[in-house]
Amino acid sequence: MVGVPELPEVESVRRQLLPRLAGRAIRAVDAVPQARFSGLSRAAGTTITDLRRRGKYLLADLDTGQDALELVAHLGMTGAFRFRDEEGWEPDAYVRATLVLDDGVLDFRDVRRFGRLSVVDAGDYADIATLAALGPEPLSPAFTPEGLHAALAASRQPVKAQLLSQRPVAGVGNIYADEALWSARINPRSRRVGPERAARLWAALREVLAAAIDREGTTFRDYQMVNGQSGRYATHLAAYGQAGRPCRRCGAPLRAITVGGRGTTYCPACQRQ
DNA sequence: AGATCGGCCTGGACGC
DNA sequence: TGCGTCCAGGCCGATC
Structure with missing residues (x-):
């Protein structure tokens, strides 16, 4: 998707990714060594059970068999997910992270490097201040x-x-x-x-x-x-x-x-x- | 403690 | 043509 992602764009991404990610096991995660990619190694060996959205954040629920984890993704300005088998997609110099799944490979491409990926304990957003203080979803009954x-x-x-x-x-x-x-x-x-x-x-x-x-x-x-x-x-x-x-x-x-x-x-x- | 501002990052638009 | 400068954007951290 081309675009500056706000809520509608992120929701569109979520809907496209969900059917391909739900139930998939994560074999390994690789990322460029930057603070904006943190804790990703914890995702290895987990299974994605759901993909949700809060504001502009994508939240993948990870089942470890014991503790619940969450993969939190923010697309920033130019972040986009691409499956390796996608028509016309060849990984380029802008790929910042890669998830190896049990049935394929998912690249995170981000030209301007404003995007973020991190794995946290489920619901623990202490290190993601904006998400921790995020207001209600605009289309939910909580928004009045x-x-x-x-x-x-x-x-x-x-x-x-x-x-x-x-x-x-x-x-x-x-x-x-x-x-x-x-x-x-x-x-x-x-x-x-x-x-x-x-x-x-x-x-x-x-x-x-x-x-x-x-x-x-x-x-x-x-x-x-x-x-x-x-x-x-x-x-x-x-x-x-x-x-x-x-x-x-x-x-x-x-x-x-x-x-x-x-x-x-x-x-x-x-x-x- | 809350408001404000600069930094991050890069391609594209613009001016000379 | 090619170089330099500026701008856009979400979020974060430093400073006022």
Whole structure:
């Protein structure tokens, strides 16, 4: 998959990998010697019983016969899994880790090295701070308008920075943060979001993410097509990467700013402070 | 303790 | 053409 993986993209990866990984025994794991690949040798000799997702993290449950372990994977920006028998796939210099399974070989390819793989005791995320403090899944009953309001009220960071922190809700990255804030008509720099606006943002996040899951993620290729004025996903991004274009709601030109160190596009007319 | 900022890493876009 | 510079992105750790 091409793309900057956010929740919808990671969910798509999970669905593709699950049938090929469930029940497979891991013979060995190899990785480049970096801290971002830790504890992987513990996976050797285990069996994968399930592949779950929390936010942008993939969690493979490993059965050792005794203690339960978890293989935690984050794709970063450019991480991707490839089976060695995949059509057209030849391992290249960007393969950072390899899992030898009982029926094949799975490569982890990651050009920009932002991805991470680690094996931990099941549920022990002490060394993975973002996962340990991860907010509720946006499409689960645990995510509520009231809960979102309370989470946002607990911090004075700009609302967009809060969304990117993964704490109020899991899995939202730069693309869907801009899209949801635009949809909810909330200024990304707002430091106070009241109950009504929180409820709008709650609904917008769920709509934006559910729609993206339905079409298996907005890929970077699609984004390029958007800027190339063509492509079947051209109408899906209302804000992200659309600076200078007229707002779809009010016609004012969308503006590019920086919030929390991240490029941000919003409508200065209908997303007022 | 919470907010903020730089670093990580690389290819691609851009300017000269 | 080819070089240099800047940017993007999620997360982490250092600093304010």
